Structure formats: C-alpha cells, structure tokens
Amino acid sequence: MSLDAAVTKPHERLAEALSDDLAAVNALIRERMQSEHAPRIPEVTAHLVEAGGKRLRPMLTLAAARLCGYDGPYHVHLAATVEFIHTATLLHDDVVDESAQRRGRPTANLLWDNQSSVLVGDYLFAKSFLLMVDTGNLDVLRILSQASATIAEGEVLQLTASRSLATDEAVYMKVIRGKTAALFSAATEVGGVIAGQGPEVCRALFDYGDALGIAFQIVDDLLDYEGTEATGKNVGDDFRERKLTLPVIKAVARADAEERAFWQRTIEKGRQEEGDLETALGLLARHGALDETRAAAIEWAARAKAALAPLPDSALTEMLADLADYVVARIS
Template sequence: MLDQKAHKPHERLAAHLSEDLAAVDDMIRTRMVSEHAPRIPEVTAHLVEAGGKRLRPMLTLATARLCGYEGEKHVILATAIEFIHTATLLHDDVVDESAQRRGRPTANLLWDNKSSVLVGDYLLARAFQLMTDTESLRILAVLSNASATITEGEVLQLTAAQDLGTTEEIYFKVVRGKTAALFSAATEAAGILAGVSEDQIKALYDYGDALGIAFQVVDDLLDFWGGEETGKNIGDDFRDRKLTLPLIKAISASDDDEMAFWKRTLEKNQQTEGDLDTALEIMNRHGALEETRQAALGWANTAKDALAILPEDPIRDMLSDIADYVVERIN
C-alpha cells in the first residue's frame, strides 16, 4: 500500500475514488464526440486531457459517496460539472485573450476564437443533456442556476475590473460567480442526489461555497505574494488592471497621493517601470496582503466547519484536508 503521507489530499481522494473517476473519464470521452463536427472532440480533448486535477467532479463523486449514495448517476452528474467547467475555460480564454492554460497553448490560439466559443457552447448543451439524465428537476435547477451565476460573475468582473470604486462586496459577488458557484453546485447537487437531509444539503453547499472562495482569494493573493514555486508571475493582475482583494483593500485605505497613483496606473493605464514595486509598498503599508491572507484562512476554516454535520468517514477527512491544502501555500 502507498504511504498516504506522501500524497497531497486531492491525490489521496483521487486514489480513493479511482473507479468513479475512470467512469467519468469514459463518459467524457463518449459524450464529447460529435458525428458531424470533428473539431468538437479535437478542441475538447486538447483541454480535457491537459492534466487538470478534476477537482470539481471529484467533489461531486466524493460528497455523493460520503452521503451514502450507491447508484451510478453521480458519474453523470460529475461529467456534467466537468463539461460546464471546461466550457467556461474555453470562453474565459477568449475573453482574456489568453495564450496558455496548464502550460499548453490555449484552444483559441491553436484554432481560433470562433471554435473555442462554439465548442464551449456545445459542451454546455451536453452538460444540460446529462443533467436531465439525473431525472431530478432540483439538480437541474441547481446546475442551471450555477451556470447563470458563473456568466453573471464574469460580466460583473468586466465592469468592476478597473473601477476604483469596486468594493469587497462586489469582489465577493464576482468570486462567488466565477469560481465558487460551480464548487457549491458540485457538492450541493451530490447531496440532493443522495437524498440526505436539508441541513446536510445546506452544509454541502456551504463547504463548496467557502472552498471555492478560499481557492480564488489564495490565487489572487499569490499574484502579489508568490514566486517561482507557485507557478505565477508576480503582479500580472496589477499589469492587467484587475481589482482583486489585495488591491481593493489597499485602495480603500489609501491617502490622496496613493489614490493619484492608483488612478494613473489602474484607471488610466499609464504604468511605468517601478510601479509594481510602488503598488506592493502601498499594499504592505496598509496590511492589505496580510488581511487578504487572513480572509483566505477564514474561508478555509468555514469550509471545514461545514463538514461537521456530515457522517464521519475517511472521505470527510480528505475533504477537510483539501480545504487546508488550498491555503497551504500562504501559511
């Protein structure tokens, strides 16, 4: 037997759910096929097979098993979740004009924007076909609402990204849309499928919601507080003028001179060499990075606390460990 201590929590969970994950992979390959448009499986395979963690569908499989589900529809549900996620990645790369994802050229770069958008649309349609196969109107409602919330969050981010008046409240609305909505839908829908109590379904939603928020806050923090080991280039969000939590906290505490700096660099996009260093100095001066770190840790703890009402099980322990792992890089 492999030494469990040698593996990250999501890897241990993947090993525990290996048969279910294999079934999801089989269903992905089957359902992404198109008889009349071969570009669809080409584009989909490029992204699906790029080595992602499959965290969202894994959360669906794990929470279904944790809740005692013994059927096969959790595989259908997990595949639908992965298709929604893949569709949003295809669309995001077009919107962000990205050239790389998971260390590989993006689909929009290898093919074109039209192919990426249309294949994303196809995957969303496939996801809704799969949702109906669960034969649960409530699950269909959860996932369709999540899909709408994801798009709403992305559009809100477009309008809020370079607005110095963006508040933390708006930031968390964006995060709940673009990241947390699919996490919480993945866990909540699994509880509905398993037929657990309303209190447990709410706990599953709360776990996914808090985990997704922690995930995004950490990602935003590491943009200013990372290094080569994090795989991120320091200051990309500043250069791209994305108002994430560290910047919002710093801006809200800034004096007139500091606000003039933010207006020049973020509103007017007049950035010069050394501006990133100045931005970091202002953020550190006002404790914005440390406050963001504490916020991420708080959300991870909220996720762990939500699990208390769920059955004692090795899966519950691994889900708790995943919450710790999400914030491990900022501890």
C-alpha cells in the same frame, strides 16, 4: 493536517479513494465530447480535458455523493456535467481574457481560433445539460443551471467592475462567488441531492463548496502578488491586466490622496510605467494588504471545514477537511 496527509496531497488521496468513479467519469467525458458531424469539437475539448487538470470539481461531486452513501450511477453523470461546465467556462474565459496560456500549454483560442473556442464551449454547455437530463432529477437540473447563470453573471460583473476603484470587498465577493465558488458549491450540493439527503446535509455541502471556492480564489488572487516560480504564478499579471482583486481593494481602502492617484492612473486609466508594479507591491506591504488577504483565505478555509460538521464521519469527509487546509497551505 498530519504528517502523513502532508506527504500525499488530499486531492491525490481523493483521486485514489474515488479511482473507479473517476475512471467512469473520464470514460463518460470522452464519450460525450464526441461529435458526429464536427471533428473539431473533440479535438478542442481533448486539448483541455486531457491537459492534466486535477478534476477537482468533479471529485467534489463524487466525494459528496459517496460520503452520503449514494450507490446509484448518476453521480458520475453529475461529475461529468460539472467538468463540462468548467471546461466550457475555461474556453470562453480564454477568449474574454485573450489568454495565450492555460495549464502551461497554449490556449485553444491560440491553437485554433476564438470562433472554435466560443462554439465548442457552447457545445459543451449544451452537452452538460443533456448529461443532467439523463439523471431525471429536476433538483440537480435547477441547481446546476442556476450555477451556470451565476458563473456568467459573476464574469460580466467582473468585466464592468474590475477596473473601477469604486469596487469594494462586497463587489469582489459577488464576483468570486459567481466566477469561482458557484461551481464548487453546486458540485458538492448535487452530490447530496442525488443521494436523497435532506436540507441540512445538502446545505452543509453547499456551504462547504462555497467557502472552499472562495478560499481557492482568494489564494489565487494573493499568489498573483506574492507567488514564486514554485506556485507557477507570474507576479503582477492581475496588476498589468488592471484587474482589481482583494489585495489592491484593501490597499485602496487605506490609500491617502497620492496613493489613490497612483491606483487611478495604473488601474482605472491603465497608464502604467516601469517601476509601477514595485510601487504597487510597496503599497500592499505598507497597508498590510497581503497579510489581511492571507488571513481572509485562511478564515474561509476554516469556515469550509466547520461546514462539514453535519456530515457523516468518514474517510472522505476527512479528506474534504484536509482539502480545505491544503488550499491555503500554499500561502501559510
């Protein structure tokens, strides 16, 4: 990453390069989040979509379509689709996790109620499908519907697996490929598909999104154990919520009998006492679990960049490569 690139963050450069498209996406989102009969729908939706999210996923779709030379109107519909699916997922996640905060603000389930979050999420899912139908392209309908199913599948798997010490790295990968990477890879792939690209380019875009999403989630899970105020993460949330993520999975794999008993008590049985988080952090350090997790994230970011090889050389392609670096820059 050049010094210049470090000054402006890659997602900000993407937003600038795609500013007309992004404005069209935002206008389409505002139009399609309306409801003739139920004013609560746009209220709840606006709370989330106007909360200053980075529009990372829709930008991936726009960038993919543009770097493939697309000049039709439907990448805007697909980007709005991706943001609607993401927003619906956030609404339902906050109900599932009983979260109180999202993007530094109270969650919709707290401001309104769980009922509104569930039903407005359903509305946005349905509207996301209507947006796709507008494109008239059955391939993108299949890819994004499959991504929605894979997201839900990953979340259900997380629900049943995340408090069991039997959960290994293979299960963890299935969970994060579902809950996080599936929407990234679908977002990039449909950009190529709507631009009429062949299988090699579409596969490259899929692989980039998949690896980027995996790196993104591993970084998130690592920061949960070594974040600072600057990263906006609250150290130990996953531990307190008994959510088994990659750092702990690595430490459990190397645990002796006594350590295993500690993880059983704190994660599986949820009987946590004062000082347990410090003990957990000590075990992560002893087994090098944080360093290995960091290395895994960096490796996935490198795979994301490598996946870009078949794509046309362009400023947008470079920004996507920089974005992969940026995702892991917070932990390097």
